[in-house]
Amino acid sequence: MVKAVAVITISDTCFKDHSQDTSGPTLANLARKIYPEANIHTLIIPDEKELIERELKYYCDSNVELVLTTGGTGLAHRDVTPEATKAIIQKEVPALTTAITLESLKKTPMAMLSRSVAGIRDKTLIINFPGSKKAVLECFEVVRPVLSHAIALLQNDQSEVRTIHDSMQFGNTCPHHSNVDTTKVALRARESPFPMLEMSEAWKLVDTIMAQWPEHFEIVSLEDGLGRVVAQRICAMEPMPPFDASVKDGYACISSDGAGVRRVRAALTAGEAPTTPLIAGECARINTGAALPAGADCVVQVEDTKLVSATEDGYTELEVEIMVAPAPRQDVRPIGSDVPMGTVLVNKCDVLDAAQIGMLAGAGYQNVTVRACPRVALMSTGNELQEPSETKLRPAHIRDSNRTMLKTLLREHGYESLDCGIVRDSPELLVGAITTAFRSADVLVCTGGVSMGERDLLKPVLLKDFNATLHFGRVRMKPGKPSTFATCEFEGKTKYIFALPGNPVSAYVCCLLFVIRALRASCGRPADWPRLRVRLAHSVPLDPRPEYARATVRFPPSDDVPTATLLGSQCSSRLLSACGASVLLELPGATDATRQLPAGTTVPALITGRFDIMTS
Numbered sequence: 001m002v003k004a005v006a007v008i009t010i011s012d013t014c015f016k017d018h019s020q021d022t023s024g025p026t027l028a029n030l031a032r033k034i035y036p037e038a039n040i041h042t043l044i045i046p047d048e049k050e051l052i053e054r055e056l057k058y059y060c061d062s063n064v065e066l067v068l069t070t071g072g073t074g075l076a077h078r079d080v081t082p083e084a085t086k087a088i089i090q091k092e093v094p095a096l097t098t099a100i101t102l103e104s105l106k107k108t109p110m111a112m113l114s115r116s117v118a119g120i121r122d123k124t125l126i127i128n129f130p131g132s133k134k135a136v137l138e139c140f141e142v143v144r145p146v147l148s149h150a151i152a153l154l155q156n157d158q159s160e161v162r163t164i165h166d167s168m169q170f171g172n173t174c175p176h177h178s179n180v181d182t183t184k185v186a187l188r189a190r191e192s193p194f195p196m197l198e199m200s201e202a203w204k205l206v207d208t209i210m211a212q213w214p215e216h217f218e219i220v221s222l223e224d225g226l227g228r229v230v231a232q233r234i235c236a237m238e239p240m241p242p243f244d245a246s247v248k249d250g251y252a253c254i255s256s257d258g259a260g261v262r263r264v265r266a267a268l269t270a271g272e273a274p275t276t277p278l279i280a281g282e283c284a285r286i287n288t289g290a291a292l293p294a295g296a297d298c299v300v301q302v303e304d305t306k307l308v309s310a311t312e313d314g315y316t317e318l319e320v321e322i323m324v325a326p327a328p329r330q331d332v333r334p335i336g337s338d339v340p341m342g343t344v345l346v347n348k349c350d351v352l353d354a355a356q357i358g359m360l361a362g363a364g365y366q367n368v369t370v371r372a373c374p375r376v377a378l379m380s381t382g383n384e385l386q387e388p389s390e391t392k393l394r395p396a397h398i399r400d401s402n403r404t405m406l407k408t409l410l411r412e413h414g415y416e417s418l419d420c421g422i423v424r425d426s427p428e429l430l431v432g433a434i435t436t437a438f439r440s441a442d443v444l445v446c447t448g449g450v451s452m453g454e455r456d457l458l459k460p461v462l463l464k465d466f467n468a469t470l471h472f473g474r475v476r477m478k479p480g481k482p483s484t485f486a487t488c489e490f491e492g493k494t495k496y497i498f499a500l501p502g503n504p505v506s507a508y509v510c511c512l513l514f515v516i517r518a519l520r521a522s523c524g525r526p527a528d529w530p531r532l533r534v535r536l537a538h539s540v541p542l543d544p545r546p547e548y549a550r551a552t553v554r555f556p557p558s559d560d561v562p563t564a565t566l567l568g569s570q571c572s573s574r575l576l577s578a579c580g581a582s583v584l585l586e587l588p589g590a591t592d593a594t595r596q597l598p599a600g601t602t603v604p605a606l607i608t609g610r611f612d613i614m615t616s
């Protein structure tokens, strides 16, 4: 964290009349915006080399992390800022000023006349800026993306360096300009400006807006088709079985020959094509699944036969006795008897299961056209978050569990997601990261930063920087009250944003109730979760807000209605309350008359979890 920044205006004119200084206050404001917690020292001095050197040294020795100067960089006789800077720095950082010059040259050839220097003294970074407000605004924009990283490297702030490296890994390299002002904390709203919607209203909005997601299709290999929604009817182009096949291991016979002794003409194992037809008095040894020879119309299982004669070596059967007279078509699967040609294998809108995929594979299909799902990006926000892989927690930090949990929750329900990493609670970093996410995804799911804290920046950033429409920003539900759903236009496409609360259980429940519901609808699946009526195993206190309580379900033999047991404390931060949950109980909000539901009450439950973990 940057604690102090010095902004020094170097100008004879401004020194004489401080009201002339516009570039100094501009630079100070820019610094305050990116480092709102830092002390910003400002100073105006004349163009005196020794004085400049002394002040630069003073701030560096006072452990100010960043010194920004404005003025005295040109060709005038008195312009000595670069010389003074060079005299006190130990290392120059020429690429910083080269980048500024290159960018400035796009706007004015006068940039050729700036001699700005950037360099390091001990742990302080010093950058010279020209002496005009416009130049300061333009030049600062050039260096802004690298400032924090440069300072973190100088301060040997490993955690910050790692954060920046981590965010680079997710493509979030650059902070972007934000219109959100975080400086005036005292003026922040003390009431949420967002109306509190009922759950039914929130669902209606999600359903209506997601219905605008256009139908897209994609071709996937059969193995990737599991759970996908079929785009069009697929019929069998060939009969199954493709030949008259034996159902038993035994002998293919001619039924009109009746019972009695047969000459064993041939042996037919599965996969072997019969060559010559059977004639009266003959049979062919046959395996389950093998093709019947022409002439044969039935199979007699080996258990209903006796050996009559064989070669001496025992290698070859010569004659067998058919003990029971066979019926025509006995133990034969006629051609097309399982699936006649033209049978519908899957219908449009079917959600593919393993058996259907097997049917399609058996019918010779390798790919299937399915409804395309929106691409989903996942992002965690919060200054307190560390990557789960980090073994040592820094003071006041926690590991990010939401990203891993949501990624797997989405996957459990058939949706893949792109990982956009952890983003710090800074408007500029959020704008940068959201921009990156929008470039590769249609739906952004982020957690944290949606409530009432001065660092809860998601809503203002979406509104002010992405011109988003916030369809809702508060819902009467527990957990998940500050759940936010927004859309915006980005590079000609609509983006859908689910900004979920940071509390892990809130993120879990709201992902199920809003995000997965929306994804189901946009891929052509029924949006609503299936409901079950369950009986409470114990009494349950009611919250003023309708609550989605996590519970397990048992099927007692003595009751037609399954029994639900809550998974301990339902606190929004306690993810243990969702571990192994099969259902979300829809508990009503408390009223004066009803503050708890007694054991035995039946309530609706949304089946959001797995049945195989429900015990009987």
Ligand SMILES: Nc1nc2c(c(=O)[nH]1)N[C@H]1C(S)=C(S)[C@@H](COP(=O)(O)OP(=O)(O)OC[C@H]3O[C@@H](n4cnc5c(N)ncnc54)[C@H](O)[C@@H]3O)O[C@H]1N2
Residues within 6 Å of the ligand: 380, 381, 382, 384, 385, 398, 399, 400, 401, 402, 403, 447, 448, 449, 450, 451, 452, 453, 456, 479, 480, 481, 482, 500, 501, 502, 503, 504, 506, 572, 573
């Ligand atoms: N003054 C008010 N404060 C709060 C209100 C309110 O109405 N007025 N609402 C509360 C409710 S309800 C919720 S839910 C939370 C939502 O908070 P945010 O969405 O702003 O999230 P954060 O403040 O960033 O974090 C909340 C909590 O969750 C932890 N967290 C965040 N991200 C993660 C993660 N990726 N993995 C694990 N844990 C995470 C974070 O450390 C906080 O403890 O606001 C209440 N406040």
Ligand code: MOO
Residues within 6 Å of the ligand: 477, 478, 479, 480, 481, 482, 501, 503, 506, 572, 573
């Ligand atoms: O609504 Mo918050 O999600 O209770 O904790």
Ligand SMILES: [Mg+2]
Residues within 6 Å of the ligand: 448, 449, 450, 451, 452, 453, 456
């Ligand atoms: Mg918060």
